[in-house]
Amino acid sequence: MAFTRQEYAARMDRAARDASVAGLTGLLVTPGPDLVRLCGYRPAAVTERLTLLVLAHDEEPHLLVPALERPDAAAAPGAGAVRISAWQDGQDPYAVAAGLLMPHGRYGISDDAWALHLLGLEEALPLTTYRALTIALPMLRAVKDEQEVARLAAAGAAADAVYEEILAVPFAGRREIDVAADLARLLLLHGHGQVDFAVVGSGPHGADPQHAAGERVIEDGDMVVLDFGGLKDGYASDLSRTVHVGPPTDEERTVHEIVRTAQQAAFEAVRPGVPCQEIDRVARAVIADAGYGDRILHRTGHGIGITTLEPPYLVAGEEQPLVPGMCFSIEPGIYLTGRFGVRIADIVTCTQEGARRLNVTSREMAVVT
Numbered sequence: 495m496a497f498t499r500q501e502y503a504a505r506m507d508r509a510a511r512d513a514s515v516a517g518l519t520g521l522l523v524t525p526g527p528d529l530v531r532l533c534g535y536r537p538a539a540v541t542e543r544l545t546l547l548v549l550a551h552d553e554e555p556h557l558l559v560p561a562l563e564r565p566d567a568a569a570a571p572g573a574g575a576v577r578i579s580a581w582q583d584g585q586d587p588y589a590v591a592a593g594l595l596m597p598h599g600r601y602g603i604s605d606d607a608w609a610l611h612l613l614g615l616e617e618a619l620p621l622t623t624y625r626a627l628t629i630a631l632p633m634l635r636a637v638k639d640e641q642e643v644a645r646l647a648a649a650g651a652a653a654d655a656v657y658e659e660i661l662a663v664p665f666a667g668r669r670e671i672d673v674a675a676d677l678a679r680l681l682l683l684h685g686h687g688q689v690d691f692a693v694v695g696s697g698p699h700g701a702d703p704q705h706a707a708g709e710r711v712i713e714d715g716d717m718v719v720l721d722f723g724g725l726k727d728g729y730a731s732d733l734s735r736t737v738h739v740g741p742p743t744d745e746e747r748t749v750h751e752i753v754r755t756a757q758q759a760a761f762e763a764v765r766p767g768v769p770c771q772e773i774d775r776v777a778r779a780v781i782a783d784a785g786y787g788d789r790i791l792h793r794t795g796h797g798i799g800i801t802t803l804e805p806p807y808l809v810a811g812e813e814q815p816l817v818p819g820m821c822f823s824i825e826p827g828i829y830l831t832g833r834f835g836v837r838i839a840d841i842v843t844c845t846q847e848g849a850r851r852l853n854v855t856s857r858e859m860a861v862v863t
């Protein structure tokens with residue numbers, strides 16, 4: 495089901511109000527995930543031509559586009575909630591944009607705005623200042639509405655189905671990239687329009703959190719980290735499980751159980767008002783108490799939505815309190831260099847009552863062939 499004009503209008507209104515509270519004159523949104531979420535417009539091609547959504551409290555949203563792209567902008571699902579104007583080739587787009595801005599304004603601007611455009615705006619309005627949106631308004635996309643949570647849940651359910659099917663695929667004797675190709679194929683089969691990553695880290699490769707998939711042939715006795723996801727109906731999935739080829743050793747079972755326990759403890763700690771860093775602390779405490787504190791190599795989680803990685807981040811120093819509607823991963827791990835690694839990740843959403851999992855497939859260690 496498509497988002498409505500009213501939903502896009504509400505998102506833009508909330509963003510403008512939040513910007514005002516943060517001491518900003520307004521927001522300048524260029525092509526990318528912020529533009530897609532706020533007004534539903536994704537330009538057909540990435541060009542050097544300036545496209546700019548201007549949001550300010552108590553003012554009508556204004557979308558400035560190149561003239562040749564105006565028909566596409568007008569067809570965007572949220573177009574009815576914005577005023578669209580166009581600049582012609584041969585005009586100075588920054589002079590046109592300057593007419594929409596305050597000459598002494600303080601604006602948040604999309605992180606992925608081209609330097610060309612930012613410098614052009616600075617030249618047109620030398621007394622106006624700009625701050626990156628992640629710094630000025632880090633929670634811009636963090637709190638999802640009901641439809642967004644529903645899309646994330648659907649993406650999560652599809653990832654769960656992929657995991658259940660991959661367990662029946664042979665692992666031993668095949669290369670990591672072969673299993674990764676199976677994961678990508680299954681994601682598409684289960685409704686994903688885009689595959690962003692399919693990590694298969696076998697044996698010692700599982701101890702490298704940044705390993706993707708390589709030519710290594712998976713062997714009997716390997717622990718294998720699986721981490722995969724992409725976009726389904728515009729919203730992301732991200733699931734991690736660790737499986738074992740053949741019977742695991744007692745140590746491997748123990749390490750896997752520690753990670754599973756840490757993940758469960760972090761899940762149970764989620765509730766409104768709890769600082770993001772507390773979820774990270776809870777997961778780390780379980781692993782540290784078991785003697786593996788020096789084997790933690792990354793934060794406990796990250797936000798997810800139109801993109802796989804976005805605020806909030808579950809990491810020490812992040813004091814942002816959890817808010818109902820936030821969606822994020824909980825993915826602790828233990829990494830034993832040169833031997834094996836274990837990571838378990840689910841996407842969850844914060845509700846008034848606590849946490850709700852958007853991935854529900856088993857977190858117990860699965861034994862594969």
